[in-house]
């Protein structure tokens with residue numbers, strides 16, 4: 236039953252914030268005695284919402300408890316969506332219909348996992364995956380030189396990556412390493428930068444270079 240309420244929410248299909256109708260709503264709240272003089276209160280508001288643009292349906296949960304308060308002492312509301320909201324689109328060239336033949340299965344599989352991690356805000360896992368995808372790509376193109384730095388050296392020497400980009404990738408390696416060894420969790424903006432760099436490199440290696448090679452073959456040789 237439509238409650239008549241509407242709210243703005245990011246739509247995974249429209250790729251934008253759109254107006255949604257609330258189709259169903261259920262509120263729950265309660266309290267729990269932890270000790271004789273310590274009580275935790277909590278509340279949850281479930282809503283089934285439908286995008287007015289594309290009519291896709293999702294569920295939104297707003298939850299709070301008396302232990303998580305903001306600086307003014309009010310409960311902080313945590314919002315979750317099911318399915319999770321996509322904050323970044325999966326690269327077009329990696330989607331089923333346009334997937335290039337040159338991209339190895341491992342890279343494609345790890346990219347899909349990366350997007351699951353990104354959608355769920357699993358930033359440490361995402362950082363480790365970025366490093367792994369980079370490693371697979373370099374080994375695929377220049378063979379295994381037995382260390383990340385050596386792979387990167389050869390990757391640069393063979394012209395797959397420019398000097399400046401290589402320096403940035405060096406910092407990406409540090410980030411990946413820090414995730415593994417020191418439980419480093421990058422800020423969301425830094426993670427987006429890492430994903431930008433990774434996708435830029437993948438696009439060059441698996442889309443642009445093969446296209447250029449293909450074109451070269453078609454250009455008639457000078458006599």
Ligand SMILES: [Zn+2]
Pocket residue numbers: 246247248249250253286287288289290291
């Ligand atoms: Zn929509």
